Amino acid sequence: MRLADVQFSSRENAVVARLSGEIDLSNAQHISAALLEATPNTSLALVLDLTDVTYLDSAGIQMIYRLREGVRARAQTLRLVVPADSPTNDTLRLAGVAQHVQTIGTVDEALSELT
DSSP states (O other): OOBOEEEEEEETTEEEEEEEEEEOTTTHHHHHHHHHHTSOTTOSEEEEEEEEEEEEOHHHHHHHHHHHHHHHTTTOEEEEEOOTTSHHHHHHHHHTGGGTSEEESOHHHHHHTTO
């Protein structure tokens, strides 16, 4: 089991956080706090790239909803990058997350929708 790693970059007034590995009860709260801390108030959005996430449980889904509320409170948006063929896509679809948080196939598409 490889717990999640997070890499941050800034592009076009947004923070892009690329996660890889597993997101579960053991690390979801820590990841959420790190993501919000790394997103300054001046950013338009947090783009969460889940392309390389291999496992996401209910704690990870709750993390996404907490992130959405956290950035919304700062007048920012949350975009999820989830390719159609990724294992995470099925998890999020079955949990109904796409009805509440915009999911997009690539980081470039997510950023282009912000402008």
